[in-house]
Amino acid sequence: MRPIDLSAGAWRKSSYSNQDGGECVEVSDDFAAVVPVRDSKVLHGPVLVFPAAGWGSFVSAIRDRQLSD
Numbered sequence: 001m002r003p004i005d006l007s008a009g010a011w012r013k014s015s016y017s018n019q020d021g022g023e024c025v026e027v028s029d030d031f032a033a034v035v036p037v038r039d040s041k042v043l044h045g046p047v048l049v050f051p052a053a054g055w056g057s058f059v060s061a062i063r064d065r066q067l068s069d
Contacts, residue, residue, distance in 0.1 A: 004031065004034065004036070004049060006028065006036055006047060008030065009028035009030040009031065009036060010028060010029075010030055011026040011027070011028050011038070011040075012026060012027060012028075012029070013025070013026050013040055014026065014027055017040070024039065024040035024041060025037060025038075025039065025040065026038050026039075026040045031052075032052065033051065033052055034049045034050060034051060034052055035049070035050050035051075035052055035055040036048070036049050037049075037050065037055075
């Protein structure tokens with residue numbers, strides 16, 4: 001797999017993140033085939049990159065409460 005240049009991506013905090021600055025996840029919507037995800041407290045740290053279809057299924061499962069603790 002080729003490296004992806006994420007420098008041009010705009011990041012947004014997930015609506016599911018903790019609003020008091022604790023558990024914060026950021027995602028970028030600027031890439032058609034993949035969804036990069038990072039910890040908002042570690043801006044230059046590692047980034048997880050998921051296939052867009054898989055990320056969409058994950059978010060739908062969260063939204064529909066299909067995943068358990």
